[in-house]
Amino acid sequence: MIDMDTDSITMMDELAVAEAKEKARTAAKPLIDHLKDAVDKDQFGNPILLAKVGDKIIIERIATVLSHKPWLDTKTYVITNVDGVTGDLVLMDTDLGQQAGSNYIVGLKQGYRFKLPNSKGMSIGKRKRGRPKKNPTDAPELTKPVQLDVNGQPIKKKRGRPPGSKNRDRDVIVAEKKAKIAARKMKKRGAK
Secondary structure: OOOHHHHHHHHHHHHHHHHHHHHHHHHOOOOOOOOEEOEEEOOOOOEEEOOOOOOEEEEEEEOOOOOOOOEEEEEEEEEEEEOOOOOEEEEEEOOOOEEEEEEHHHHHHHOOEEEEOOOOOOOOOOOOOOOOOOOOOOOOOOOOOOOEOOOOOEOOOOOOOOOOOOOOOHHHHHHHHHHHHHHHHHHHHHHO
8 A cells, every 4th residue: 555645745855855956056057147148140130150160169058858947067168160051060178078069059049058258268167077186286385394404404204113112022922912812701701
C-alpha cells in the first residue's frame, strides 16, 4: 500500500532542493549587462553581427529544450568563421581548446545573448581545471626569511635524527613490548 502523503512530501522536498540548487547556479551567473551588444539590426530589422573573424565574443546560453529556460553558461569565444546569410558562427573556445558552433539569428530568437568584451584580454567563463597551485603566484609571500649563519651563508636545515641520540638496546625494546602486551591483557581482563 502506498502512502500518498509521504510521497507528496518527498516530492515537494525534492522540488525544493532542486529549486535551491537552481538558485545557487544562477547566482554564479556572470553579469554581462554592461557590455555592448554584438548583434545589431539593419534598416530592415534583420540581425547583423558587429564582430568579425578573429574577434572575441561573449555568448550567454540558456537551455532552450526546458520549459522554464534556465541559464546554461556564459563563455568567451574567438570567432573563426561567420556566415552572414545563415547566421552560423564557427567559434574557438580557447579555455578548453575546442571548437564550438552557434547561430546569432536563431540564438537571439531563443534567448541567447551575444556581447562584445570591453578589452582584448577580457574573458568570461574561464574554467579552472585540475588541482589548484600550492603556491599561487599572486598570493603574498608567506615564507619565512632565510636564516644566515655567522659567515652570512644560509643555514641548511638538517634532516633525520638529531645528533647525540642513540639507538635503544634490543633488551629495552623487547622489555617495552612485553610491558605493552601485559597492559593490554590486563585491560581485557578488567573489561570482562
